[in-house]
Amino acid sequence: MATPTVLMVAEKPSIALSIASVLSRGQMYTRRGSTEVHEFGGMFLGFHAQFKVTSVIGHIFSVDFPVKYQDWTATDPLDLFQAPVIKNESNPKAHICRHLNQEARGCGHLVLWLDCDREGENICFEVIESSGFSVNEARKRVYRARFSSVTEKDILKAMDNLVEPNRYEALAVDARQEIDLKVGVAFTRFQTSYFQGKYGNLDSRVISYGPCQTPTLGFCVQRYFQINTFKPEKFWTLHPYIMEKGYELQLEWGRNKLFDKDVTVMFEKRVSEDGILEVTEISEKQESKSRPSGLNTVNLLKVASSALGFGPQMAMQLAERLYTQGFISYPRTESTAYPSSFDFRGTLSAVANNPTWGNYVQGLLENGYHKPRSGTDVGDHPPITPMLSATEDMLGRDPWKLYQYVCQHFIGTVSPDCKYLRKKVEFSMGGETFYCTGQHVTVKGFTSIMPWLAVNEKNLPRFAKGEKIEVSKMELYEGSTSPPDYLTESDLISHMEKNGIGTDASIPVHINNISERNYVQVQAGRKLVPTTLGITLIRGYQLIDPDLFLPDIRSFIEQQITLIAKGQVDHFRVVQHVLQQFMQKYSYFVKKIENMDALFEAQFSSLTDSGRSLSKCGKCLRYMKYISSQPPRLYCGTCEEVYYLPQKGTIKLYKELTCPLDNFELLLFSIPGPEGRSYPLCPYCYSNPPFEGIETLIRADKMGGSGKLGKGAGMPCFLCPHPTCPHSLVAQGVCACPECSGTLVLDPVSAPKWRLHCNMCNCLVFLPEGAHRISTTQERCPECDSTIIEVDFNKKTTPLEDGATLHIGCILCDELLHSLVEMKHGRVNMRRMGSRGRGRGARRGSFRVRGRGNGKKVDPKMSFRDF
Template structure:
């Protein structure tokens, strides 16, 4: 009898490898320690007996960098970096992942790649192929890609039954982004840092960094800061009559809303007071609904984590990834808000039926029938983020539990009924002016019973009849001031980044974290992002020299080109050359103009009451 063939399976993380091996081996496996653990067992593979090894990498095996000859800042003109060669080196040489994969692949005739199913995961697939010595062009039938969205038994077995080829185009798209970001970022960063340190002394060894994603992200924060500082406050006045009816004390809203002239507003107040008798001129009722949410994608999870749970996006993704690797939620990096037609809602609901917090709600949905989800967006990557198995608070750390709880609530809400309510508007006339009041009465809580923070506020009104006249009890002339916008919150910044194509669901948290760590912005109460003097100075400098460098359009342009590569519609070498040439031209112009626009001017900082610490950096044009 011929010995069984050998199959090597590689996952992205040790915990995922363990989950895969446990399912495929039905728990009948041996485990030995290595750089990462290796699980071994026998299975039926493609219709024949096979001996299987399952191991993992720890994220990317390689990272890109310049050769040693380009590492010396003083010996290399940053302009030359745009055409410099690059090389891939092991991301963590001490981990010896490359050697580990090479050793474990010996004698193996098949390779199955269980990397995360996004572009980064696809790129790691080809890193693993390189380390193991498998070459797709020479032996396509021997290299397979498993596509899965969770580490449940059902998803793992389904992936094994539907193995595909790895996607070279998506991997090349990541290569393109890495090379562009490296060359553009390092060239500008080296020049800026050297220029300021050389002209203005030691900047506490601070690296004044630039990034095609990082800098437009900072630009949003500074743009909001400039809107705040240039805002001119204005006084306004509005007239509020009050009435008392059947025990209700009601303040009425003015149809004119507000006026910016005190004399005119006072005139209207007098007209209402002199008349003193309101007439009901219209009563309208309208059945309205508040729609249940679509499926949960990464961006929306990050926004809720920041605005409602108080987690920064970087922490939120770390928690989500931990929940995923533990098997509690599906893959947390997805752009899709539409569930696939094959999604089994009943099975997912049954997992939550015993939960003490929302089990009763789940039971009602199973008995009365759950709703068809709203049409969302199918980005062609992963399904929305959903719970995969039940958990209780004592099973998870505090913050992980809060995030898991929200994922569960959002999923249940997405297939619950819409919230239904009746909106009643009563309109009045007095002294020739029109006023109104609005009441709301909820007829069906729907999804808001599981997401109570989105509930419609009840406001009861007394009974009115058209033509009825009611005495005015008081007429207030309210004085207020127009207010500037507030600083951007993380949640608002994430929305702007998504809308303008800055970063991906995987990289948005990284870019926000970078501008915080580099002291370009500070996170203040309410997770508001307040730019520092250094961050303001950098963006104002770009705005004067070349606004493209800090506007979102420049990153959108890059992402569009990279997406063409991922779809196989553009050659990745040509895309990289084209983008780098654009940035090389911008770099040359930037270097020529920077002397005219950036200068040390501490007095100007003092006038603005902005502290820049020992750096003293400021734009002065």
């Protein structure tokens, strides 16, 4: 019998490598693929077997709505709650599905080594589906390895105790995905359309809603409310002073502070009449400040924001880079407890020769380090620790700051606690108690490596019980309570963690989202100050349905799907139940939106009052307003219609020309810069493409295109297949793009640096410079079917004989034109296009005609689209 092959799949490449290294004892053969595959021989369930260990890269699929529901204008968001959902490959370019399918061929067994949490369980079933292992046979051939850490001991133990994947847990994740998608998208689309259709200065491309991002914003705005409604209160306290050995010592009052001045004055009078303090009690207590437990992601993010000045997104990027370069361990972990097998000595040795803290670490190694405090072990990854020694020169300033903290924190966890003596002296005067405290550090412990956490030394003079001391000064202090400050990122992370909003990996994303959507701004000290938009949204929810922004909305979803995970309630019933509730909330929200709108009206300016008149509407022939703030759009006040425009460029009127299809005035969109481009568009056609099937084409452009059009790309004239319009692709297209399946289109306003640009990729082609005019004609080249162009050269620089200026020809077949043409692709290389005499075959880098037929002449412009 042939040796059976066992396919093993981990959640990420690094885990696949660790598992393979342990099981093969380092004797494996590694080959590349979509993700690496490690192969070796060994024993499996008592038989000789060939192993292949590979990985996915997180989730293989993500949920979305079918194409039919993608069109915002054609779908009522309410229908989304009952719409079907489909799973698409999250990262189609990575080809993980195909990779697993190929690797699974000929394998008799599948072992799932995904992370041991709900998401991991869900990915198990994604892997089963992708690899083609029949679900019916799952009992026989599919195994789940449950490991609590990626160590030799745990990996071997998991191999000896293979179980089945847990479908209930996986279904709970499916439920969460569907609920989050439907709720988030429905509310987002409704809010966005409603408010963007009315106001011109909201300054956010999309008015998003989500069960995590909205409560996140809610925390920031609630703090804003607290600050705003805060009423300062005056308070009074008594501070007697005594002179001891030449310096003044301030005593505290046993009553701390009072909010009544008359009462305080009464006490002041009483103690002042006495004027003599008697020492009544001297106590001393040993106090201890504990060393930190292991560093997890959330705590790293908090310190990074509050002490190092890095936002969560930035901190994660730095940490990831340090991880891939091998300087620190895996930076995404919830655990604060080290696994029992953790090699403290090895890790300490790794950072022992560092000039900054080397001596201290040497001391720990020689005199013995401390056992770290027990934290929580979530079973994902060990706490974040240094792996290699590094210097600032090696890493650069910012990565070094983060690395340094990781080192200090790790060393801190195996250092002694900080010990200090706390001394309290109590006095009595006029029947009132006063006191002073001092502290003296006896063991610095971990604070010598984390000095910002050090306990302050505070010396007290010697006192004797019963001693009587004269008061040198009596102060009646008047203070005032002060409002809290705005939430810092670090505070916000704590709130999110406490309320179960987001995960260690997604917390930075949510914070980034509310800032990108212009709901909050990060100000000095990494404080999150809500914007008018953010405040107005939360106040609106408060009026209509506070559940929508309170953190309970997340815990409700979590608690519902936990019923699925435990196998207590059927997946379908839970999803239906939860969606039913959100649907009701949605309907109510829509019904009451005017309450929220009243707030918007007070804060923002209506479309009618925004923007400047730019171009004429094709329906009413009146001028429409151009609103340049995000998202750029045109608003026709008469028709009360909004027409969205492309982003990240400038818009102006295009020679007062109109679209022959709908009479709207054409606009010219330009991206500035040397590699910029400009193209005409009709504001109506742009959002309402007049030809059937154009949607697929625009999507193709989105996927493979330059991206410069922005995600919401519509149909500019260069994609329009209109047969007679002088601005369409048919009229302005010249020939097939040499780099992709697009068409090179004449940029009509690029004079004097005339150019063609591809309507699908970054390819740019420079035409003869300095020409007075270059235009397309209706003629086609008989040889290659490209559009014949007409060039009117400058009199002084014309390359034509006898000073002639007019030249007509094909840029591919006309020797003169072809020699004057230069190609530039994206930002990279500039090169002379296919030189003369080399022929025009399908050689890369030269123009070619892409044909479907066998040498049959095909219109290059029509060849890439199959209308």
